[in-house]
Amino acid sequence: MDVVYMELPFSEMWVEGGDAAAQHARLFDETARIALPEAESRTFIGTLIKKP
Secondary structure (H helix, E strand, C coil): CCEEEEEECCEEEEEECHHHHHHHHHHHHHHHHHCCCHHHHHHHHHHHHHCC
16 A cells, blocks of 8 residues: 655645555656756755855
């Protein structure tokens, strides 16, 4: 069974099984697939920090 735990600034939420958990898993997989590799992410964040 898939389980999703989300922690937000003022709440937390559990989603266990079913379509909702599967949808969160698909969203996470898609986000991970299109994300920059770690080294490129660090470089990108570094350039953002240096901007005035």
